[in-house]
Amino acid sequence: MTPAADTMVERPIGPAAVDAEGSGLSFDLNCFLPYLLNRAGSRLASIFSDELRRFGLTLPKWRVMAVLWHKGEQRIIDLVEETSIEQSTLSRLLVAMDGQGLVSRTRNRLDGRAVVVTLSTAGRALTDQLIPLALRDERAAQAGLTAEEIRLLHSMLRRIYRNAAGPER
Amino acid sequence: MTPAADTMVERPIGPAAVDAEGSGLSFDLNCFLPYLLNRAGSRLASIFSDELRRFGLTLPKWRVMAVLWHKGEQRIIDLVEETSIEQSTLSRLLVAMDGQGLVSRTRNRLDGRAVVVTLSTAGRALTDQLIPLALRDERAAQAGLTAEEIRLLHSMLRRIYRNAAGPER
């Protein structure tokens, strides 16, 4: 329908676009929380991911290590919850990490179904090395924010996480 | 004023874990911005992803559509920036979306290297349908936050995005 300008550069045209059909639909990505959230998260992830590469690690592996470092040995299903990594993906990731000597997997005595994942000594040592780098990147990302703002930010992110129901849906 | 706190953040909450090996390393995931950011982002993504499935869409496809809806036709390289999707992945994703009739790809007249991606009429109509759902989920996620807090949150997320340098590094 749009006359000329097929692949032309309609640049200046207004943002906060309004639907042509007359529904008056308004949608500004720059004010859309999921967008802002993922954009910021992706960048942070990308940066640290680059640093991890020379340690023979990937972001998912680091996430697993960080959780185990912080919370101690966990069942795979718990790690799924903590890391947001899909179960089958995590299952195989852990086999690889076990092969790398980063973690060990043992069948739970009390519940024969569960596998308990533990950070190995080497894994812990490596995590000890990585944490300072992670914290440095975090500080860089937070530059310009006051301690009070950062606290509020954390609080809001936790709140959003809770609002987005976990189990059901 | 700051007590002997190296990389500490001293949240009111929990006594951030302390390494047993005596390194004194402290690291609390629950106060680690990248973790909180990705955790919240993953959940929101997961929720909307489920809704998208019955439209034959995926999250990456929705992101492309949302950007095109909001900013108009874009080159692939620009979409890489806007969506945080890797270039080769995006290249192939767009072929698929073209096949679905969601977008059209045309060689740029002014620069023979670039491909200009445009949201098709059908793609726009579908996006019009999706936007209300996306906004509904966003509102649900923000429940309990004041308008002022949300504004600050957006501002901080944009700041973090900028702090995490884009191209160089």
Place this chain on the structure above:
DNA sequence: CAAAAATAAATGCATTTGCATGTTATGCAT
């Protein structure tokens, strides 16, 4: 203007991912 450097996409290929399903081990009700 020719050659070199840089851009924008597309492609090859190995790896990772995710959904559906299979396997084994518990929990529960009868």
Place this chain on the structure above:
DNA sequence: ATGCATAACATGCAAATGCATTTATTTTTG
């Protein structure tokens, strides 16, 4: 106990992803 529903993982397999490289097209240089 026995049988059935569930829970925790593992696996098969197709699709998605990412890195390195290639191809085509500007831009920049000498």
